[in-house]
Amino acid sequence: MTGEDFSILLLTLRVAAISTAVILPLGIAAGWFLARRPFLGKGAIETILSLPLVLPPTAVGILLLSLLRPGGPAGRILAALNVEVLFTWKAIVVATAVMSFPLLVRPARVAFEEIDPRLIAVARSLGRRPAAVFARITLPLAWRGVAAGTLLAFSRALGEFGATILVAGNIPGRTQTLALAIFHRSQIGQDGAALRLVGVTVVVAFAAVWSTEWIERRRARLRSA
Amino acid sequence: MIELDLRLPLADFTLEVAARCASPAVAVLGPSGSGKTSLLESIAGLRRRVQGRIALDGVTLQDSTENVHLPPERRRIGYVPQDALLFPHLSAADNVRFGLSGSDAERTFAEAVDILEIGPLLPRFPATLSGGERQRVALARAVATQPRLLLFDEPLAAIDVELKARILPYLLRIRDERKIPLFYVTHNAGEAEALAGEALLLRKGRLEAHGATRSIVEQRLAEVDPSASFDNVLDGRIASEERDGAVSLELSGGSSLTVPASGAGIGQRAIFAVAPDEILVSLQPLVRVSARNVLAGEIRAIESLGSDAMVHADAAGARWRAHVTEAAVTDLQLAVGQPVWLAIKTRSFRRLR
Numbered sequence: 001m002t003g004e005d006f007s008i009l010l011l012t013l014r015v016a017a018i019s020t021a022v023i024l025p026l027g028i029a030a031g032w033f034l035a036r037r038p039f040l041g042k043g044a045i046e047t048i049l050s051l052p053l054v055l056p057p058t059a060v061g062i063l064l065l066s067l068l069r070p071g072g073p074a075g076r077i078l079a080a081l082n083v084e085v086l087f088t089w090k091a092i093v094v095a096t097a098v099m100s101f102p103l104l105v106r107p108a109r110v111a112f113e114e115i116d117p118r119l120i121a122v123a124r125s126l127g128r129r130p131a132a133v134f135a136r137i138t139l140p141l142a143w144r145g146v147a148a149g150t151l152l153a154f155s156r157a158l159g160e161f162g163a164t165i166l167v168a169g170n171i172p173g174r175t176q177t178l179a180l181a182i183f184h185r186s187q188i189g190q191d192g193a194a195l196r197l198v199g200v201t202v203v204v205a206f207a208a209v210w211s212t213e214w215i216e217r218r219r220a221r222l223r224s225a
Numbered sequence: 226m227i228e229l230d231l232r233l234p235l236a237d238f239t240l241e242v243a244a245r246c247a248s249p250a251v252a253v254l255g256p257s258g259s260g261k262t263s264l265l266e267s268i269a270g271l272r273r274r275v276q277g278r279i280a281l282d283g284v285t286l287q288d289s290t291e292n293v294h295l296p297p298e299r300r301r302i303g304y305v306p307q308d309a310l311l312f313p314h315l316s317a318a319d320n321v322r323f324g325l326s327g328s329d330a331e332r333t334f335a336e337a338v339d340i341l342e343i344g345p346l347l348p349r350f351p352a353t354l355s356g357g358e359r360q361r362v363a364l365a366r367a368v369a370t371q372p373r374l375l376l377f378d379e380p381l382a383a384i385d386v387e388l389k390a391r392i393l394p395y396l397l398r399i400r401d402e403r404k405i406p407l408f409y410v411t412h413n414a415g416e417a418e419a420l421a422g423e424a425l426l427l428r429k430g431r432l433e434a435h436g437a438t439r440s441i442v443e444q445r446l447a448e449v450d451p452s453a454s455f456d457n458v459l460d461g462r463i464a465s466e467e468r469d470g471a472v473s474l475e476l477s478g479g480s481s482l483t484v485p486a487s488g489a490g491i492g493q494r495a496i497f498a499v500a501p502d503e504i505l506v507s508l509q510p511l512v513r514v515s516a517r518n519v520l521a522g523e524i525r526a527i528e529s530l531g532s533d534a535m536v537h538a539d540a541a542g543a544r545w546r547a548h549v550t551e552a553a554v555t556d557l558q559l560a561v562g563q564p565v566w567l568a569i570k571t572r573s574f575r576r577l578r
Contacts, residue, residue, distance in 0.1 A: 127324045
């Protein structure tokens with residue numbers, strides 16, 4: 001593994017981690033909201049949230065580009081705040097966050113739906129306010145689903161390609177993530193170097209999945225002890 | 226004092242209950258699906274669609290004409306549902322601690338653990354507890370929060386639970402030692418009588434009867450709830466030791482019964498039950514008989530249950546129910562006011578807990 005490979009890996013891990021951390025509270029809130037509250041327009045919101053799953057990533061990339069470009073709706077606000085996003089690592093975070101968001105929301109929502117609402121009711125009758133009940137009962141009980149969703153979202157963020165390349169480009173040393181670098185190297189005929197990076201991604205993915213499984217096994221042992 | 230005047234639309238009918246209950250313990254009777262659980266959930270504030278008024282000791286918990294609906298966390302009502310609903314990810318100890326905060330948290334925790342005798346269960350998780358153990362932990366969890374009212378919903382399946390696993394002795398202790406008012410859903414008439422002087426009888430959401438538990442049990446319950454169980458429940462104190470592992474149980478009226486020792490020590494309060502099927506009714510005094518309890522009494526009521534009948538009799542300062550066939554009623558010409566003798570074997574008595 002070369003120094004360049006290593007910095008590509010670091011950048012990829014960093015943006016995937018930031019992206020996942022940014023969407024985690026939003027995804028939990030959205031999952032809980034969709035699971036518990038029937039409201040007007042719920043179906044429409046569910047569909048919009050799922051769109052990144054079904055649209056071609058490049059289409060999402062174009063949409064984001066038109067939002068973020070100078071003079072675009074979001075671009076104007078960013079310019080006023082003097083924040084540069086397009087073609088920086090921040091653009092990767094935006095692209096991966098949008099692309100991986102539905103993968104977090106779905107399992108989180110299913111996990112919240114599976115909680116017996118009477119458990120929540122009993123917790124409140126014991127004198128606890130809704131916020132405390134959420135922190136100590138609802139969220140811990142939905143832990144498996146939230147963790148599974150987080151892992152899925154993180155994995156998606158590690159490998160995101162189509163949307164990323166449109167909003168962040170493929171600038172070596174600046175916005176070149178593992179997925180982009182593998183593509184780039186194979187395009188210019190460096191198949192060996194590309195395969196080296198493939199090996200790196202396999203190791204990272206394995207570690208992520210295995211550690212989640214390990215945490216879950218440990219919890220299961222604790223509970224049945 | 227709890228004042229109820231509520232309506233709650235349910236799938237098959239509307240629950241409508243208007244009653245004022247002043248007893249320290251109130252039994253809620255009625256067949257499955259008559260609205261008993263919905264009534265408890267309405268009082269606890271877990272049903273949003275309740276209309277009407279609910280007040281506890283003069284504090285309005287709900288009044289739909291004034292748009293008052295106190296959220297459950299502000300009602301200070303402990304609710305133990307049929308399936309206990311322990312938090313599955315918390316140990317028994319953390320379940321009991323869940324509602325506690327402040328300086329006296331440790332004291333109320335210790336008291337609840339003591340009264341429900343769940344010390345050995347504390348480190349365990351709900352998945353590893355039996356049904357009866359879960360209910361005790363759920364009761365401790367509710368009692369520890371020092372509620373103004375405790376709602377206990379006993380599952381129908383609890384009728385088949387072994388007597389020693391029954392929850393009644395713990396409810397009696399909560400009533401007598403902690404003085405927490407209770408609403409108690411049960412299908413066991415004897416236990417209802419032992420715990421609660423006042424009862425509500427529900428059928429299809431309507432209040433069929435409200436009054437003394439004894440008269441509701443004797444006059445209405447068998448007809449309204451065919452699955453109710455009519456155990457005779459005796460609450461007394463162990464007075465002395467007798468032969469062959471038997472002890473004498475002194476009832477509050479002063480008379481005594483011979484019952485199996487079952488681990489109860491002299492001077493200790495103990496609760497025994499005997500099924501109505503186990504009691505023999507005789508028109509003559511039984512002598513030279515193997516049963517060690519032969520009680521002289523008088524028939525107070527005979528309730529026809531189709532092919533058989535329930536004989537209610539007063540003897541030894543207690544009210545007894547004996548289950549006999551309709552043929553026995555005819556052949557012996559049993560009638561109200563007639564003197565009878567009840568024979569009960571020592572071994573027919575089972576200690577609760």
